[in-house]
Amino acid sequence: MLRFIIPIVLVFILELYTFFSIRTLTANKFILIGFWVFTVLVYGVFFYQMSIAQREGRFSLSLGYAIAMLLTLTVPKLFILAILFIEDIFRFFTGLFNYFQHSGMSATEALPGRRKFISQLALGIAAIPFAGFLYGVFKGRYDFRVIKHTMFFDDLPAAFDGYTLTQISDIHAGSFDNKEKVAYAVDLINEQQSDVILFTGDIVNAVAEEMHPWIDTFKRLEAKDGKYSVLGNHDYGFYAYETKAEILENHKKIEQVHKDIGFNLLLNDKKTIERNGEKLHILGVENWGASGHFPKKGSLKKATENVVDGEFNVLLSHDPSHFDYKEMQFPKNKEGKEVIRPTDVVDESNIINFEKKIQLTLAGHTHGMQFGIEIPFLNFKWSPVKYRYPRWAGLYEEAGKYLHVNRGFGVLAFPGRVGIWPEITVIELKKREKVA
Incomplete structure (x- = not known):
């Protein structure tokens, strides 16, 4: 059971950090809700195609494109996670310093907010592997x-x-x-x-x-x-x-x-x-x-x-x-x-x-x-x-x-x-x- 729980938790953390980066840039509810709907859809299609492949015992083009869609959207999120996690380490120690430096300040007040610039940077860097995977699927495979x-x-x-x-x-x-x-x-x-x-x-x-x-x-x-x-x-x-x-x-x-x-x-x-x-x-x-x-x-x-x-x-x-x-x-x-x-x-x-x-x-x-x-x-x-x-x-x-x-x-x-x-x-x- 543990072997399933750990990957699910890790995937959720990955998607949560990506959501945080998007939320820093926009408060539009349609975009934020759409992010989760699309994410669930991508994972759903992938696991559905995997179940078909396991039942039939062969790789199909449908499974291939499901894998491509998952990797194209997931690998760039690893860059977002890395950058925002590093920022969170600095936010944690800065908040800790503020909490003990200023008496009467709550933990929430002491913790600095996520900077818009860092989220923009993370999304910008993630766009590079995202574009790379898109090229790889549509052009690279026949290059x-x-x-x-x-x-x-x-x-x-x-x-x-x-x-x-x-x-x-x-x-x-x-x-x-x-x-x-x-x-x-x-x-x-x-x-x-x-x-x-x-x-x-x-x-x-x-x-x-x-x-x-x-x-x-x-x-x-x-x-x-x-x-x-x-x-x-x-x-x-x-x-x-x-x-x-x-x-x-x-x-x-x-x-x-x-x-x-x-x-x-x-x-x-x-x-x-x-x-x-x-x-x-x-x-x-x-x-x-x-x-x-x-x-x-x-x-x-x-x-x-x-x-x-x-x-x-x-x-x-x-x-x-x-x-x-x-x-x-x-x-x-x-x-x-x-x-x-x-x-x-x-x-x-x-x-x-x-x-x-x-x-x-x-x-x-x-x-x-x-x-x-x-x-x-x-x-x-x-x-x-x-x-x-x-x-x-x-x-x-x-x-x-x-x-x-x-x-x-x-x-x-x-x-x-x-x-x-x-x-x-x-x-x-x-x-x-x-x-x-």
Whole structure:
């Protein structure tokens, strides 16, 4: 019971402080009453949509917009709360001083009133994240950015010097609502004219049918050496279905979606691209990561069968925690027993320590939380997701092996992006020249 009471009290305090700031600026009863009516309406819509999502086991656009409305109105109020709370600390000590300094003064008389300027300042500062969230919902979610990297490798076959890869990830088709913007992004991918297109999972939010309206758009993707893909945690149907039969049926439909688009779906498998007698392997594993809530079906051993040591490998693995995975963590029930999802668990080494060298791993999954700050010319990036996934966006290197984490193509839950924009990654592979 306490876990429900505390959040309710905190939310009430947040809304109360916002009300105080508005009341300092106006005594209009229609505005003040309207504030509470609108606030109750926003929370009501959110909890109603949440109840539908829990019953159906899937994310919907309606839930997304309910989340967007709640966040757009709630996050700015945190700034109001912080500023007015600091003012209240000063008001408290000033009132305490006045009470003891002036005998006969009541506590109410001693406490100074809330200053109009501070309320104006709080509302003005809150307007910045408010505008940011509005931009993120209406513009940011489709503000596609092409990010290019040139990577040098000692062991890259000479025939693949200058070879280009375009990576996209986390399409989440169930969250799309604008065919023109999605078609623009597909054209933007084709404009890169990369040798190969690689998709690193989460084509839907939960069910295969979400992708059906978008198949004709994505099947227009073109690359001369093909299009390759893997599954993400959302592609297994666990969020929407409970029975094994339903999950397997959805899985078959997902596989068909990949075929209809023209993706070569790699389920712990590989495809080899040859040029002038030299090879580059595209490896693809099923989902594998640190969280016990997601299916763990990835097998590096199966994907690298018949791969000879010294050959060049590019791996598609949805979850970046696979790269330096340390220990299996499964959720526990009330009795303290581990709860394992209804899926096969493959216990293998992480990518860094795997017996065969995988030069480049491409992942997604994090979305950069769709919220954060990036200043490219200062090489600065921050998002709250970094505290869950230390390797959450961009390029990382360890032990001579590289990981690239794509920020995602689509959105999930919150239908917007603030500071972390949808990404199309272009990577050029270059052979490092030996120094004489």
